Amino acid sequence: MIESPHYTPEHEIFREGVRRFVTRECVPHREAWQKDCKVPRDVWTRAGELGLLCPKLGAEWGGGGGDAYHGLVIIEEQTRAGFSELAFYLHSDIIVPYIELYGTDDQKARYLSRMATGELVSAIAMTEPGAGSDLQAIRTRAVRDGDHYLLSGQKTFISNAQVADLIVVAAKTDPDAGSRGVSLLILETADAEGFTLGRNLKKVGCKAQDTSELFFDNVRVPVANLLGGEEGRGFYQLMQRLPEERLIMAMSAVAQMECGVDEAVAYAKTRKVFGQRLIDHQDARFKLAECRTTATLGRAYLERCIDLFIEGRFDARDGAMAKWWTTEKACEVLDDCLQIFGGYGYMKEYPIARRWADARLGRIAGGTNEIMKDLIGRSL
Numbered sequence: 064m065i066e067s068p069h070y071t072p073e074h075e076i077f078r079e080g081v082r083r084f085v086t087r088e089c090v091p092h093r094e095a096w097q098k099d100c101k102v103p104r105d106v107w108t109r110a111g112e113l114g115l116l117c118p119k120l121g122a123e124w125g126g127g128g129g130d131a132y133h134g135l136v137i138i139e140e141q142t143r144a145g146f147s148e149l150a151f152y153l154h155s156d157i158i159v160p161y162i163e164l165y166g167t168d169d170q171k172a173r174y175l176s177r178m179a180t181g182e183l184v185s186a187i188a189m190t191e192p193g194a195g196s197d198l199q200a201i202r203t204r205a206v207r208d209g210d211h212y213l214l215s216g217q218k219t220f221i222s223n224a225q226v227a228d229l230i231v232v233a234a235k236t237d238p239d240a241g242s243r244g245v246s247l248l249i250l251e252t253a254d255a256e257g258f259t260l261g262r263n264l265k266k267v268g269c270k271a272q273d274t275s276e277l278f279f280d281n282v283r284v285p286v287a288n289l290l291g292g293e294e295g296r297g298f299y300q301l302m303q304r305l306p307e308e309r310l311i312m313a314m315s316a317v318a319q320m321e322c323g324v325d326e327a328v329a330y331a332k333t334r335k336v337f338g339q340r341l342i343d344h345q346d347a348r349f350k351l352a353e354c355r356t357t358a359t360l361g362r363a364y365l366e367r368c369i370d371l372f373i374e375g376r377f378d379a380r381d382g383a384m385a386k387w388w389t390t391e392k393a394c395e396v397l398d399d400c401l402q403i404f405g406g407y408g409y410m411k412e413y414p415i416a417r418r419w420a421d422a423r424l425g426r427i428a429g430g431t432n433e434i435m436k437d438l439i440g441r442s443l
């Protein structure tokens with residue numbers, strides 16, 4: 064990994080705790096969790112006990128009161144350990160802020176501190192079988208019925224759903240109002256009649272990260288669980304939050320690139336081909352030089368983006384640029400790094416093989432890279 068001037072001694076102490084937890088309590092179980100296609104629920108409770116959930120959430124809610132670099136530390140440490148599947152960032156830095164920023168006082172009081180301890184784990188459900196990139200086309204409906212909404216519809220590709228106690232669900236409260244007809248409802252999954260957790264889908268990479276289908280058949284959700292208490296705000300809330308989600312994906316892409324390059328350089332220094340170390344062959348050395356340069360550029364750009372985010376100046380276009388560029392480069396760099404390993408690079412037991420497969424998701428999730436370019440293009 065490349066050293067960063069942005070880390071304080073406090074970040075480094077936090078890093079030690081994350082590293083201990085990931086290497087001692089997660090890595091030994093990786094294969095079993097990958098087989099189960101999920102990280103067990105009690106791992107979340109343990110992470111909460113250790114103060115590893117919600118590092119940015121305000122201390123008044125039991126969060127760490129830290130900054131975006133704390134989130135990056137977690138991503139770096141789990142990536143270094145070859146465990147990009149721990150989706151703590153999804154809960155802590157993507158979903159919790161929906162409630163922290165847009166929730167009513169009652170919603171904040173009911174959920175935030177329990178999310179920080181890991182008592183409540185969360186997921187967010189936007190995508191449907193017929194609506195991914197085009198979110199306005201969602202068909203899930205929430206129809207008011209007294210003090211409740213009746214939620215009906217279907218979602219797919221939902222991360223964390225197998226372990227989630229709370230799911231923020233995007234639904235149409237007014238199907239004739241376009242983007243202004245979308246609202247976000249907080250569904251408590253325990254005893255939710257009419258809610259069915261569908262298949263836990265098998266994936267090419269990120270295998271221990273669960274990804275599920277969801278079905279809603281007239282599920283009663285209290286009106287008090289309408290995020291922010293006002294109908295029709297959902298699309299705006301999603302659009303406001305997506306830049307940070309994309310920044311987090313850029314963090315993961317840069318961390319994957321750096322780790323892949325470290326591993327490929329180390330391998331090229333030990334592998335002998337035609338009587339020489341692989342790195343002594345110019346083609347391999349040049350390839351690694353290019354990879355290291357790209358990863359270094361990625362780090363510099365990422366830190367610039369994080370600084371803009373901390374200053375409150377990171378906008379939708381920045382999010383789109385950071386996400387498409389870093390995830391695209393991560394795939395290119397990791398493909399070159401895998402090639403350095405020859406046949407071993409294609410074996411699952413080698414971390415580079417898993418990185419290569421895990422990184423591919425970055426070009427799809429959080430809005431595809433084509434959609435990112437469309438967003439940037441429209442802003443020119």
Ligand SMILES: Cc1cc2nc3c(=O)[nH]c(=O)nc-3n(C[C@H](O)[C@H](O)[C@H](O)COP(=O)(O)OP(=O)(O)OC[C@H]3O[C@@H](n4cnc5c(N)ncnc54)[C@H](O)[C@@H]3O)c2cc1C
Nearest residue numbers: 187188189190194195196220221222274428429430431433
């Ligand atoms: C492992 C995983 C985890 C996920 N987790 C979640 C989650 O937790 N919550 C959630 O809500 N969603 C989640 N998603 C869904 C993800 O956000 C969507 O897959 C993504 O937004 C793309 O939608 P789609 O799959 O329907 O593809 P489509 O929208 O059908 O796109 C298909 C292709 O068409 C291209 N395309 C679409 N529109 C345009 C256009 N206007 N111009 C040019 N090209 C275009 C796309 O770029 C893509 O290449 C997850 C997905 C995966 C794979």
